[in-house]
Amino acid sequence: FGAPCPQVAVEGEIVPADEARISVHANALSYGTGTFEGIRAFWNAEHEQLYLFEGAAHYQRLHRSARILGLPLRFSVDELVAMTHDLLRANDVRTDAYVRPLLLLSGEVLPVRMHDIDSRLSIAVTPVVGDYANPSGLRCMVSTWRRASDASTPIRAKVIGSYVGPALAKTEAVRAGYDEALMLTGDGFVAEATTANIMVRFGKTWSTPIGTDDILAGITRQQLLELIPEITTAKVDERRVHRSELYAADEVLLCGTASIVSSVVDIDGRRIGSGRPGEQALRLRHDLQAIARRQTTQHQEWTTAVYEK
Numbered sequence: 001f002g003a004p005c006p007q008v009a010v011e012g013e014i015v016p017a018d019e020a021r022i023s024v025h026a027n028a029l030s031y032g033t034g035t036f037e038g039i040r041a042f043w044n045a046e047h048e049q050l051y052l053f054e055g056a057a058h059y060q061r062l063h064r065s066a067r068i069l070g071l072p073l074r075f076s077v078d079e080l081v082a083m084t085h086d087l088l089r090a091n092d093v094r095t096d097a098y099v100r101p102l103l104l105l106s107g108e109v110l111p112v113r114m115h116d117i118d119s120r121l122s123i124a125v126t127p128v129v130g131d132y133a134n135p136s137g138l139r140c141m142v143s144t145w146r147r148a149s150d151a152s153t154p155i156r157a158k159v160i161g162s163y164v165g166p167a168l169a170k171t172e173a174v175r176a177g178y179d180e181a182l183m184l185t186g187d188g189f190v191a192e193a194t195t196a197n198i199m200v201r202f203g204k205t206w207s208t209p210i211g212t213d214d215i216l217a218g219i220t221r222q223q224l225l226e227l228i229p230e231i232t233t234a235k236v237d238e239r240r241v242h243r244s245e246l247y248a249a250d251e252v253l254l255c256g257t258a259s260i261v262s263s264v265v266d267i268d269g270r271r272i273g274s275g276r277p278g279e280q281a282l283r284l285r286h287d288l289q290a291i292a293r294r295q296t297t298q299h300q301e302w303t304t305a306v307y308e309k
C-alpha cells in the first residue's frame, strides 16, 4: 500500500482526511458495531482510465450488511458508486487503489446495543503499489481458530468486530512460518481463509464451500463460479469440503477482492499438486485481472470508468 489519499468522503461530502475524525467514545470503537467493504480500482495506462471493479456488487453487500445490523444507510447503490468515482477523481488517483467504505456507530454512547446511536458513512482510498499476491504461491496452515457461526454473529454481513478471529488466525499462521490461515467451521468443514474464499480442484471439478454455510460468500467467488465454466474445461460445484480433501487436491486457490486469485502450494507442510502455482489458478487470475483492467471485452459489466472522456 502507498500512503492513504488526502481526501475522504464523509456522509457524501468530500473533506480532507484530518477533518474526518472519530471520537474515542464512539460506540463502534469499543464493540465493533459497524460494517465495511473493500473494493478495488484498477488503472489502465493504455486507456489512461481508472476502472472501479464491481462497485455496485460491493455496495449491494454493504446495504445487506446494514440491513442485517439495522443500521440506516441513506445513499442508494448508484449514489455510493457515483460518490466513489467522485472521491477517486478528487484524489486524482492514477494507480491501482483500494477503497474502504465504513459504516459505523459513531455516536458517543456507552451501552452495548445497535439502536438509537448515530451512525456515519465514510469512504477512504489507499493506492496499491505493486501486486498483492505472492507469485510463488501461498503456504497455509489450518488454523486452531474456527470460523464464527451465523448462530453467534451475522456472518453474511461484513461486521467490523467479526474480524478479530481472522486476525488471530493470521497472526498464528504467520508466527508459525506460514503465509495464511485456513479456517474450519465450528463442525470441522473447510470454511475460508482469513479474508478470501477457497476452492479446491480434483481433475475437472472445482469445489467450494456452500455459500449459505458459515462463510462470507465473496464477490470474487461468485465471479469464479461464472468464469470457470466459461474459460476452462472444468466445472464448479458448491458443496461441503472436508479438511482431508485439502491435502489431496490437485489444486487449491484462494479468491478475494484484495489478491484476486492466489494459488496455495502447501498446507500444513504437505505439498499441494506439483508444489507450484496451478495452471488453472494462474489462468483464472490472469483473466480476472484483464477483466478488472478492461483489457478484454469479457464481462465489461463488472467495471465502471471513473474519469469522463
Ligand code: PMP
Residues within 6 Å of the ligand: 038, 192, 193, 194, 195, 196, 197, 215, 216, 217, 218, 219, 220, 221, 255, 256, 257, 258
Ligand atoms: N471471506 C472473508 C471473511 C472476507 O473478508 C472476504 C473479503 N471481503 C472474502 C471472503 C472475499 O470476498 P470478496 O471476494 O467479496 O472480496
